[in-house]
Amino acid sequence: MSAGTRAPAARPGWMEKPRPVTQGAKAVALVAVVLLVCVPFLVIVSTSLASTDEVVANGGWVLWPTEPSLDAYRDILDGGIVTHALGVSAGVTVVGTLLSLACTVTLAYALSRPGVFGGRPVLLLVLFTFLFPPGMIPSFLLVKELGLLDSYASLVLPVLVNVFNLVVLRGFFQGIPEELYEAARLDGAGDWRVLFSVVLPLSKAALAVVGLFYAVAYWNSWFYASLYLESDHWPLQQVLRTYVIAGSGLTDATTGEGTVTAPQTVQMAVLVIATVPILLVYPFLQKYFTKGVLTGAVKS
Amino acid sequence: MERKRFQSRALLLLMLPGLAYFLLFHYGALVGNVIAFKEYVPFDGLWGSPWVRLGNFQRMFEDGAFWDSVLNTVWIAVLQLVFFFPVPLALALLLHSLTWSTVRRFVQSVAYLPHFISWVIVVALFQQVLGDTGLLNSSLDGMGLHTVDIIGDPDAFRPLVVAQVIWKDAGWGTIIFLAALAQVDEQQYEAAAIDGAGPWRRFWHVTLPAIRPVIVLLLIMRLGEILSVGFEQMLLQRDAVGPEAAEIIDTFVYYQGIVGGDYGFAAAAGLFKGVIGALLVYAANKVAHRLGEQGVYK
Secondary structure (H helix, E strand, O other): OOOOOOOOOOOOOOOOOOOHHHHHHHHHHHHHHHHHHHHHHHHHHHHHHOOHHHHHHHOOOOOOOOOOOOHHHHHHOOOOHHHHHHHHHHHHHHHHHHHHHHHHHHHHHHHHOOOOOOHHHHHHHHHHHHHOOOOHHHHHHHHHHOOOOOOOHHHHHHHOOOHHHHHHHHHHHHOOOHHHHHHHHHOOOOHHHHHHHHHHHHOHHHHHHHHHHHHHHHHHOOHHHHHHOOHHHOOHHHHHHHHHHOOOEOOOOOOOOOOOEOOHHHHHHHHHHHHHHHHHHHHHHHHHHOOOHHHHHHHO | OHHHHHHHHHHHHHHHHHHHHHHHHHHHHHHHHHHHHEOOOOOOHHHHOOEOOOHHHHHHHOOHHHHHHHHHHHHHHHHHHHHHOHHHHHHHHHHHHOOOHHHHHHHHHHHHHHHHOOHHHHHHHHHHHHOOOOHHHHHHHHOOOOOOOOOOOHHHHHHHHHHHHHHHHHHHHHHHHHHHHHOOOHHHHHHHHHOOOOHHHHHHHHHHHHHHHHHHHHHHHHHHOOOOOOHHHHHHHHHHHOHHHHOOHHHHHHHHHHHOOOHHHHHHHHHHHHHHHHHHHHHHHHHHHHOOOOOOOO
16 A cells, blocks of 8 residues: 555546636645745755855845856865765765664564564564663763764664664565565575575565665764764764854864855855755655555554 | 574574664663763763762752753644644645646655755755745845844744744655545545535545544654654754753753763653653553554554
C-alpha cells in the first residue's frame, strides 16, 4: 500500500461534477502550498546571485537579480572556512552513512531471522532505547570519557544506528519469501552468503531509502558538532548557524583576518550550498516513497 | 542441528557491531545517569564525584526557572496539538480529492521537501522572510506601512514556532493520512453516492469513520510526547527572544549542564523528563491498545 497512489483514474462515474467554486478554492490552496514552500528558496537563491549594492538598495533581499553573478560563491569557495566546512560535512556524511548502513543492515538481518539465539531480548533491548533515550548530559560525559571530544568520530559513533531505520530494514527483510532462504540454503549457502547474494540484491529500494535517510541526517546535523568539536573543525550547518542565524562575523581560520559580518549575498550563498545537496538527492528519495517502503514501516 | 548452530554463530557475529553500539552508547550512557545523584567535580570524573543523593532533584523542584521551562514545553506542545495537528489532515484530504494525478504527485513532492531541510536552514529562511530586513518587512516598508517585529518578539514566539513546524512537517505528516485514505473502500463511496449522499455526507459517514482510528492513535501518541518539543528549533532561536519565551526542558538541561557545567543538576532535570516522558508514552500506548488500536509498539 503506497501513500496516496490511488489509480490515476479520472473522476469515477458516481461522483458528481465538482462545482467551479470548489475547484477554484482547491486550486488556490494548492498554489498557496507550492508558493509557501518555493518562494523562500527562490529568495535565498536570488539574493545569493545578486550584487551587494542591489541587495542593500532593495533592503536586504532580492526576488530576481538584475545582473546575476557568482561572486558570492567565488568568495566562499576560495579555500576559506566555508570550503573547509563543506569538506567536513561531505566526509562525515559519506563515511557516516556507509558505517551506519553496514551496522544497521547486519543487525536488522540477524534480527529478521526466526529463532536466532538471543534475538528476542536483543530486539527488546533495542526498542527500549526508543522509549527511554539516555539523555544529553550522560551522552556528553560518555563521549568525553571515551576521549572522542574534538574528533569526527563523535559525530558518527553516538548516532551510528537509528532504531527507526533498523525497524524499517528488519521489516523489509522479513517480507522476503522464506522459500528464497530455503533455496539458497539447499545450495549450501551460509548466513553471510544468503545476506549478500539473496537478501541485499532484493532490498535495493529499502537500502536506498535508509541510506538516504542517514545521509540527510548526517548532512543536516549541527548540534553534536557544537557540542563536541572546536570551531575550526565545524561542518557546514554549524558554520551556517553561527554566521547566518547568530549573525557573528566570519573569521577566516586560514588567514585569521576579518571579523565583520559577512555580506548578505555571501550568507545566502552559504545557505544555498547547504541546501543544494538535499535538493539533489531528494528526487531519488521521492522516487521510493511511492514504492511503499515507508508506509509499511510507519504502520508496523 | 549441527548446521543450525553454525548458522546461528554467523548471525551472532553479524549482530555484534550493532549490538555493541546500543550497549555502549545507549546503555553505557544510561548508566551515566548516576551523575544526577552526584555533584560533578571535573577532576574526579563521573565515578569519583561525591554523592549528593536527591540533592539535585531537590534544587530542581525549588527552581522557578525549571518549572517555567516545563510550563513552556507543555504550552508549546499543546499549541502544536491544536494548530499543527489538523493541518496535515486537511492537506491530505485536499490531496486525496484530486483526480488529476500529475498535479497531486507534484504538490505532494513539493510539500514533503521541507521535512528534509535542517532546522538551521528553516530558521534562517524564516529570518529572511519575516525578519527585520526580510521579504515581509521590506515590502510593508515599501508600501509605506508599519513594519512588524516577528523574529525578535517574545510574544510572537509561540505562533512563530508553530508556523515553522507547520511549514516544515505538515506535508510530511500527510503520508500517514494519505495511506489511511487510500485504504477506504471505493465501493462504499459509490454505494453512498447512489443512495443520494452528497460530498459532505460521504465525508462524514464514510471517510471520517474510516480514518478515525489513525487520527485517534496519532493524537494519543502526541499526548504521550507532550514533554518533547523541537529542541534544535528552540535552541537556535533562544538567543533572539530570551529564555522566558523559548526555554523548554531540553534547553534548560543544555544551558545548566553543557554551558553552565552543573552536570549533576542538569542530568537530574534530563532524567526527570526522561522518566516522566517514558511513562507518558507507555500510558499512551496502553490507552491506544485499550481502544483497539495497534500503538507504536506491541
